[in-house]
Amino acid sequence: MLEVRDITKVFGELVANDHVNVEVGKGEIHALLGENGAGKSTLVKMLYGSLQPNGGSILWHGNATTITSPSAARSLGIGMVFQHFSLFESLSVAENIVLSLGADKVLADIAEQTREVSHNYGLPLNPETIIGDMSVGERQRVEIVRCLLQNPELIILDEPTSVLTPQEADNLFVTLKRLKDEGRSILYISHRLEEVKQMCDWATILRHGKVVGECDPAKETAGSLASMMVGGDIAQIKRKKTKAGDGKPLLELKDVSLPAASPFAVALKNIDLAVNAGEVLGIAGVAGNGQSEFFDMVSGEVTVASDAAVTICGTQAGAKGINRRRKLGAAFVPEERLGHSAVPDLSLTENLILSRHGSDAAMFTSMGPIGFIQRDKVHEVAAKIIEEMDVRKSGEDPDASALSGGNLQKFIMGRELDRSPAVMVVNQPTWGVDAGAAARIRQTLIDLARSGSAVVVISQDLDEIMEISDRIAVMSDGRMSLPHNADDMSREQIGLLMAGMEGGSEQEGESAHVH
């Protein structure tokens, strides 16, 4: 149905797509695999008309076609669900949808159709809701329903599950199967190899802008797919088993409760936790169950009234701010890389100074309180981090925003690891990071723990949690379950805990409520 022949796209000196060939049949779920920067997004943007190829041709139903704009793509029957949501936060669901349809559509009709189609496909939506009030999962529903209302023959999904919980992802798969059964084709971009294996009929693998292979993913292993993507074997994560409780606790939380800061936030309820030296504690949970509030509370972005509620390396720190907690030996990596972990428009060395001048003043500044920056020292440390973490960048000292997500995350992790923290708390360490970089980041976290630090990893990626954790706790509705040894926990158990139902018997009845 769709055939891409020898398509080429050049940005300056970078060849993003180099004679790429892809063929998608009717009723086929076709996976497009590749690392970040392999050229997947460039390719689909050309199919959707938001970029124009420099060479090659696109055949639609056997006829050579030039797709001049997204609206041309839509009228051909090509729909797209974007990786980064392309929704308008201040507008309602129906308004968002009507904008993507022909100019002759009336808002009231679209609202009605939205309600209908969304219920038919099991993605219920209220057309009047303002997007800004919706969760990520719901927003993706809007994207999909918007795409469906155009009645497309080919649906392009760019990393649809990277923001979904396992349950939401399962719902999505049901919808996709149904679309396939209706004879629609799906071009599916994902980093998650397990779901590609489970879902997709055929896969095309891109590396550095070239097609390097095609396969039936069901017949491959996740490992073989990954090595095709990166062009070599992915380092297997090495993890020696430890018994939890071997080391002494370095991070302790005692009955921490915090009211919700806004109507959209989650209140933290009676959180007790002790993280020991030498272990990785994974915190699983569906997005929006208090993980970010938990992170803010642990890092000291939000302090608690009682100093005794948080203990870092034996010192009470509940009422202390972020820099004082860092000075006690803690390090924190928040979820958003750009804007939270790093300032997008500042260079890497400037970002290094920003996060460390408070906690490592003696190292980077001179003249005491005047605080002259010692440029040489900063550059030296930055160079060391870049080398140790294999950060790939262009230019001597690029802006943080110029790095790809994976490379920036490696730099940020390196920045914190360079301090050899005794306590490390990371939120979503490998979100949107390609397989090679993700493996490296996970390995460094494990290595840090094995060298005697206490490591806390908050993640919505259950595979990641299972892969690196010694003990696992689950957050649900602002509560934290008791941590269990990772080896004793099944996915089902974790799933139940995520849904707010207690799997274990240790917990008292008061938190065993069902939503």
Place this chain on the structure above:
Amino acid sequence: MGVAEAVLLTIITASTPLLIAALGELVTERSGVLNLGVEGMMIMGAVAGFAFAQISGSAYVGALGGMLAGAVFSLLFAFLTLSLVANQVATGLALTILGLGLSGLLGEAYIGQPGIKMEPIVIPLLSQIPFIGKLLFAQDLIFYISIALLIAVNWFLFRTRAGLTLRSVGDNHSSAHALGINVIAVRYMAVIFGGACSGLAGAHLSLVQVPQWVENMSAGRGWIALALVVFASWRPMRVLFGAYLFGAVGIAQLHIQALGFSVPSQFLSSLPYIATIIVLVIISGNRRLTLINTPASLGKGFVPDR
């Protein structure tokens, strides 16, 4: 005519240009462009309005000339900020300074000349209604236009497809571009509309308020109009309320001085800005209000990737 009537009439005259300029700026800002050059476009409208009226002998041609001058002046802003992606704040300030200077130069010959006043249009019957008839139905054309404009802008923004497109561009220009909306074209139109409105507001000053050309006669009204848009949290109907409130404060200032009250005039003239700050504090405390009404991409340059 009673005292109350006379005072209300002066309030209407003082508020009309604020309403028109603020509505224009509101549309511009809803498309995501912050044009701080309202004062400059207004003063250009004032001098051009006066000049066109002198040359043609008609106040209506003068008003058209004022609109045209504001639109052309805003086109300069649009070219710099949209096509060349210059910083909007800096360009807007430059536009104001340029407008104040250029209008002084162009208007030099007109200083002290008697102007042509735009005569009120008395609507039969309606103007006979006691009290409000004189106030609302025996006004100049620009007043009627201001009210029509208010209704039209409100209808356009919230009831038409084109208005929805404009709001979407102001909310998230990257998403709008991804949907195939021509972001730059929408913004050009919004900026030019804003310019024409500012120009008309300026013409009101030199054709209705004081039919004369006086250098710097806009006297900060452009800034009040800008503050008004924020005060109204980007809702047209609230602009109406704000314009008349700020207009009334301005008039009250004169009367209070005349009556010899000991309120410093500086305090009164700062009232609109204080009110704006208070409103800003209130709306920024409410995330949802801010989210729904504030154009999220306001002031951000847009470069489409090719």
